[in-house]
Every structure is written in structure tokens, then in C-alpha cells.
Amino acid sequence: MSLESTRPLLLRLNFPFCAHRCAYCPQQSQPHTEVALRAYGQAMLVEMAAAAEEGEGRTVTAVSLEGGCPGLMSADSLQDILRGLRKHFPLADDVQISVQTMPGEYSQAFMRKLRDNGVSFWTVGLQTAVLEEHLLLDRPYKFDALTMVDAALKNFDPRLLNFELLYGIPGQTSLSLGRSLEKVLAYEPDHITLAPLRLLHGTRLYDRCRAGAVKPMEPQMAANLYEEAAERLESLGYRRYTASGFARPGGQDRFRLGLLQGEDLLGLGYEAKSCLDGLCYSTGHNFNEYLAHSGELEIVADQVAQLSGEDQALRLALGRLERLEAVEGSALGERLSPLLKSGELEDTGEGYRLTPLGIASGALYRIG
Ligand code: SF4
Incomplete structure (x- = not known):
């Protein structure tokens, strides 16, 4: 699988460990004892060295450490x-590491x-600052953990700070979403991610x-909440550059x-997905196999598809x-006609665009 090309490359480093499973998330956590985490870090370094041999000629423009919880390492x-x-x-030179x-x-x-090692974009996965919603989502941190965020950020320049909030949580109202926004806006973040809660099979909330x-x-109610929050953020100088x-x-x-511009992606770590020149695959059939063979893509590549x-x-x-642009129906x-019929897409005369309902209902996840 040759990565040779002069195109930019995105790197996703996956850490499939969670301290606790949230009520709305189907993610399976892998064992995260100290020994397992150390072995995982070593396996990722081995995989990195092997992948680099094939990656010559590309420049990495953005890196994302995600999971799971990279912070368990x-x-x-x-x-x-x-x-x-x-x-x-x-x-x-200006790579963004998040x-x-x-x-x-x-x-x-x-x-x-x-x-000091280059991380410049911090996403705080808060999801809500309202106690009842926090309990419903069953997040893996104490509700008052924001006081620890205050301490960590005191006199510290994180460069770029992002807060992630969910809308469409059962029982959420315009007032309660407004309270969550208020709380995160107090940090004057550079970025806010406003994502719809998706009810997924295999989760406790579902x-x-x-x-x-x-x-x-x-x-439709989730769409109304989204629009109201989006307009508030825009009035405060935030530009809506993607749906969330x-x-x-x-x-x-x-x-x-x-990712949304279709740049090539190399995933490192167990269950990381890659898509290079249209060749897509994920890494690892099972966790122990990944630990033992992380440097041998021939063994650990899974779900390979061109x-x-x-x-x-x-x-x-x-x-x-x-990215909120219009696209040709062709x-x-x-997929076009059902999305038009449901009101999730609209014909603007210059092409088709997502409506707030299409954003809030997660139409793109459904058809992608
Ligand atoms: S939402 Fe995040 S922390 Fe919660 S179970 Fe899913 S991956 Fe883990």
C-alpha cells in the first residue's frame, strides 16, 4: 500500500480506551491497565515507524489524538x-496537532x-454543563470537573481551545442549552463544536x-435548538464553517x-481507519493481534476496500x-429525493444544501 504522493496527509492516532462507557456511545473500550497502556504506546511507535517507510513524499498538515480518551495514557x-x-x-511548519x-x-x-511537544488545539468534551443532562448521558467525569479545567488553564496559553457540546439531549431546552453555552463562553474559546446527539443501537440510552x-x-425541536444556538454564536463573532x-x-x-475536503487519512492505532488514494482499511482484527503485529500491515489490515x-x-x-456548501443533485x-421529501435538504437554485433539520437529524451519517 504505497502512500507516495505529494498531497497533504492527515494523521489520526486512535486511543481506544475509556474510563467508563457513556450512555449514548457504542464504543468498546480495551483494557487500560498501566501495563496494557504502556504496551499500546510501544505498539503505536512500531506501527508509526513501519507506516513512515511508505509515507515518503507527503506532508502532514494536521494530526488528531482521539479515541476514547488519549488522556488515559x-x-x-x-x-x-x-x-x-x-x-x-x-x-x-504550521501543522495543527489536536x-x-x-x-x-x-x-x-x-x-x-x-x-511543548506541539499540541496546539485542545478539545474539551464537555457535552453539557447541566447536571440532569450530564447524569442522563452518564459521562466518565465528575460534574464539577470544570473547576479542574479552571486550574489547568490558569495562566496557561493552550493556543487553541475548543469545547464540545451536544444538542438534542432528551429533556434539553433552549434555556438549558443556553446555560451550557454560557458556561463554555466564559472561557472565551477559539472554537465550539455543536454536535447532534445521535441515538445509536447498542447504547444504554437507545x-x-x-x-x-x-x-x-x-x-425538528433539535433543529430549532441548533439554529438558536448557532445564531447566538454567530452574533458573538464565531463563524459557522461546518455544520457543527x-x-x-x-x-x-x-x-x-x-477530512471534509477529502484529504487522505492515515490512521495509527487499534481500529484506526485509513483512506489513501481511495484505498480504505482499518487496523487490527483484535487488540492483542494489534499489540503483537502493529508494524505488519499485511497482518493487521482489516476491511480493506478500494x-x-x-x-x-x-x-x-x-x-x-x-461544509454548508451546495452540491449538484447528480x-x-x-439519495436526493428522500432527503428533499423529508426536508433535510433544500433546493437553493444553485444546488442542494443541508437544512437545520438535516443537520440535527444527522442525515449525512445516515447516508454516508
Ligand atoms: S463518548 Fe467518548 S468517553 Fe464516552 S464512551 Fe464514547 S468514546 Fe468513551
Whole structure:
């Protein structure tokens, strides 16, 4: 699988570990004892060295450390991984390295170590600042963890700060979403991610909704909440540059944007997905096999598929829709008419665009 090309490259480093499974998330966590985490860090370094041999001629423009919770790794392991990146891949001078965090997960010393190794975009996965919603989502941190965020950020310049919030949480109201926004705006973040809550099979929240214990929010109401929050952010100087991304000047999430622009992606770590020149695969059939053979792509590559020209055109069209651009109906094929009928897409005369309902209902996840 040759990566040779002069095109930019995105790197996703996957850390499939969670301290606890949130009620709305189907992610399976891998064992995260100290020994397992250390072995995982070593396996990722081995994979990195092997992947670099094939990656010559590309420049990495954005890197994302995500999962799961990268913060379950030790600061030293993450430092080794960030140093490994610089050793094995040509990074653009202005490369953006982002990391997903939980509120209160990192001390300032931890953050300083990562920042000294190039991390420049911090996502705090808050999701809500309202106690009832926090309990419903069953997040893996204490509700008052924001006080630890305060301590970590005191007199510390994280460069770019992003807060992630969910809308469409059962029982959420315009007032409660407004309270969450208020809380995160107090940090004057450069970026806010406003994502729809998706009810996914295999999650506790889905089961509770099916059993009638919780009433899911109607998509139109979620769309109204989204629009109201989006207009508020725009009035405060945040530009809506994707369906879920709101940024102050210079604060865009370049990894996410690159994905939506169809840039090639190399995933490192267990279950990381890659898509290079239309050849897509994920890594590892099972966790132990990944630990033992992370440097041998022939063994650990899974779900290998070459995208057809039509699939690639669809991928680009979905990326444009999510960047709030208009697309030709022909790029969506038979998907167009049901989306128009449901009101999730609209004909603007210059092409088809997502409506707030299409954004809130997660239409693109459904058809992508
Ligand atoms: S939402 Fe994040 S922290 Fe929660 S279970 Fe899913 S991956 Fe883990």
C-alpha cells in the first residue's frame, strides 16, 4: 500500500480506551491497565515507524489524538508518540496537532508537556454543563470537573481551545442549552463544536428510549435548538464553517476540515481507519493481534476496500454538504429525493444544501 504522493496527509492516532462507557456511545473500550497502556504506546511507535517507510513524499498538515480518551495514557507515553511523529513524518511548519480531552483529565503539567511537544488545539468534551443532562448521558467525569479545567488553564496559553457540546439531549431546552453555552463562553474559546446527539443501537440510552423510560427529542425541536444556538454564536463573532464547527478567526479545526475536503487519512492505532488514494482499511482484527503485529500491515489490515469513482464523488459531496456548501443533485443519486421529501435538504437554485433539520437529524451519517 504505497502512500507516495505529494498531497497533504492527515494523521489520526486512535486511543481506544475509556474510563467508563457513556450512555449514548457504542464504543468498546480495551483494557487500560498501566501495563496494557504502556504496551499500546510501544505498539503505536512500531506501527508509526513501519507506516513512515511508505509515507515518503507527503506532508502532514494536521494530526488528531482521539479515541476514547488519549488522556488515559501517561504524559511520557504521549510525549514519546509526539516525538515519534516528528521523527517519522514530515510535518508542515504550521501543522495543527489536536487532542481530545475530558474535563479535569489533564493537570497543567500534563498539558504543558503536550504543548511543548506541539499540541496546539485542545478539545474539551464537555457535552453539557447541566447536571440532569450530564447524569442522563452518564459521562466518565465528575460534574464539577470544570473547576479542574479552571486550574489547568490558569495562566496557561493552550493556543487553541475548543469545547464540545451536544444538542438534542432528551429533556434539553433552549434555556438549558443556553446555560451550557454560557458556561463554555466564559472561557472565551477559539472554537465550539455543536454536535447532534445521535441515538445509536447498542447504547444504554437507545435501550432506555426503546423501553419508554426516556423520551427522545423530536428532530425538528433539535433543529430549532441548533439554529438558536448557532445564531447566538454567530452574533458573538464565531463563524459557522461546518455544520457543527464554529470558530473565531484562525480557530478552525484543520483536521476535521481536511477530512471534509477529502484529504487522505492515515490512521495509527487499534481500529484506526485509513483512506489513501481511495484505498480504505482499518487496523487490527483484535487488540492483542494489534499489540503483537502493529508494524505488519499485511497482518493487521482489516476491511480493506478500494472506493469506486462514484463512492469517492459521494464522499466529496457529503464533505461539501457538511461544509454548508451546495452540491449538484447528480452527486447524491437516488439519495436526493428522500432527503428533499423529508426536508433535510433544500433546493437553493444553485444546488442542494443541508437544512437545520438535516443537520440535527444527522442525515449525512445516515447516508454516508
Ligand atoms: S463518548 Fe467518548 S468517553 Fe464516552 S464512551 Fe464514547 S468514546 Fe468513551
